Amino acid sequence: MAQRGVIIGLDIGRYAVKAAWVESRSGRPVIRRLEQLRLPYEGTDPFAVIGPWLASLHIGRTPCVLGIPGTDVICQPLTLPPADPRTAEQAVDIEVIRFNEMASETMLYGFIPFEGTPGQRALQLCMARPAAVEPLLSFTKDAGLNLVDLIPMPAALHAAGASSFRESEQPVILADVGDTSTVVTIASRRGFLFGRAFAGGGRLFTEALARLNRIPPAQADSLKTSRSETTETNTPAPDLTGAIDIWVAELQSCVAVFDSLFTARDMRPGRLLLAGGSASLTGFAGQVATRMPFPVELFRDLPGYPATDQPESFAAAVGLAWTGHLPPEQRISLLPRTMRDEQVFRRQKPYWLAAAAMAGLILVATVIGGYRDIRRKQAMLGTQRAGLARRQQLAGRIEGVKFRNDQLRAMAAPVGTMLTTGARFQLLITHITGLLPADGSDWIRLIADADSYFPGRGFTPPRRRKNPDEPDVNPLRPAASDGIPSMVQTLIIEGYTRRLDFSTVRNLIVSLKTLDFVESADLLGDDRVVLPPEATRPALRPGVQRFVLEVKLR
């Protein structure tokens, strides 16, 4: 089960596997747990044994940092003069390209800066061949580990001894003595100055014991381990001094290389710290001290861990775990770029998910808001439409009643006209009779409607003529008529006057106009006057004139 804030550092060596659970508290490492698995001395594939062991530790998805063995790593300090215009990345890239050309393969690399001489920029570049990394990656994948970084072992030691380095002006050597190799890290408060590994470690002593005691190496290894655990004296067995000399010579050659790179007087190493499983060999540290020009101590500066428990064995594992807590710019990661991107993404994943969730929430809120808004508008529009539909219904009913009224008017109009025609004739006759002069100078001969006055305008045909040869008794009537005969709209009044100035006729016209059912009254045009045939027409008496009036009704 993953523990929050804890990173596991896994130091997989030839002889043992060490795991350290480290968490960061207020920027300082706190060791939560240390575990170690001793591997068989010979023969077996270590990864085949480590897998089940890790499973038994219930690591789960706890982030893990693995170390790349020092012998597979090249550490190269770079110094950029003040006038060098290149950025650190560009300088590193050029250096790596040069190495790639020499190695004929693409190196994995990383770097961190350290404080060089004033005005100079200094970088510690670490490189590793992909072939050294791939087995580790394959192992982590098979073991289901949550690998967060791959750190070169010298850099891990630098992180492990950070508190010792930070306090020291002079460079401090931290040597992690493994079974077959030793990793050397030289650092000071200026930073990670130097890293190297050499072949030579605990196995030198095992083989020396086996040779002298004529026992198998595995038995000699057990003997070496039991000696280091039970012997309390600081004096090593005299049979191991030769092996120690070899180891010290290797270390001194490393220091010589460092001295050649950092020639300043204040850059002479001032202390040697010994770490690693083989460093706790009885009398080893003392023997080394007699051969070195500076103090030699066992590295026991692991925070929160008792010195009696040989914490120096776990220095690399703790360093690896603590490196996982450092920000990316303070550690040298040799994780392939794709995996590093994956790690970056994994760190960013919560933010991505949070952003996506937020965006999703906003979208959902927008959708819900839009839905509610549309529904609200639809409700409003529905109300509006219902109101308009009611108005349409009312309008339709008004139209219907109006149509009925128009129909009634249309039906009533001819009936009304027909009913009033007789009364109008009667009123007109009464009116005219009252207007005629008492001296008899004017008189009326005819009052008729226009259709009866003008020939050819008749009504409907008779039901039946008794004798087809007999002429129609009413010459005004046409033979047939279609449709509805017209209503009486115009009256014709024919009369005679003895007034040569037609004054009485004019008075008559003026008077007629005052009748409420008369629209207009005037003399009928002479061209329209209908006269009897000349043969039957009686001659006008002298001083008498005919007048014909046309009265239009409303």
Place this chain on the structure above:
Amino acid sequence: MIASRFQLKSWSERQQVLAVIVLAGLIIFSLAFALLLPLNADRRRTERDIDQMRTQLAARNYLLDETALQQGLNAEHALNRLLYSEWTNAASRVAGVPQHETSVNASVGHIDFKVAVLEASQRLHRKSRALGIILPREFGMDASVNSTEDARQLMLQLRSLENFIELLFAIKAVSFTRAEPLAPVTHRTPPSDEAYLEEYPLDFEFRGDLANVMAFFHEILESSHPFCVRRLRIEVPDDAPDGQINVKGVVSTLVFMKDPAELQPERQTGPRFFSPIGH
């Protein structure tokens, strides 16, 4: 191969997160498209309907509030009641023939007409002799009936003629020259062409003095002899004795076929109102 590609465990975390985000986005957008777009389309359709309804109402000046429209409807109803009342009054006043005889369904045979003509002729001749008014021997209608003639219409023509001769008797006209039925006229409502009024015209001519003429006008407005003047020519003939006037013309008996309420409601001439579709 394809199946393994789509196994979620085989994807990197980056791919998984991306897939989750894309999937969530797709779901949300699908939801939005499936939910909002139809609703929005529905809303736009409703708006279009409303615009159309508004335009229709505005075109006929009906874009008023409901109260105003209700008042307008009430006013039209009041006018309708008034017009209907006027119509029924006029119809009852001028109907020249009893209602049971005017119905198109009235059962009248040719024999009924023939008997009625002969009876009327005898009755009117007897009355004319008693009053001393000269009545033509055949007073406008003979008893012969063609097979194509409608007995009901013939009967109504006869009734009209009888009424008119009675009217002449009533006004004591000096002489009676002619009274002859003309072809009936049917009035129809303009749009539906439905008959609502039949007019039975009579062509007539009589002679009398001015008092007779004024009495004629008076009598035609009486409910006992209601007639409408359709043509009239009042003339003082040159050869007539003093004071005699010749009156000829056409009067009609009105037969109301239907009550206005019975007429078919007509197709509206205004806008065609409709219920908006989609709901």
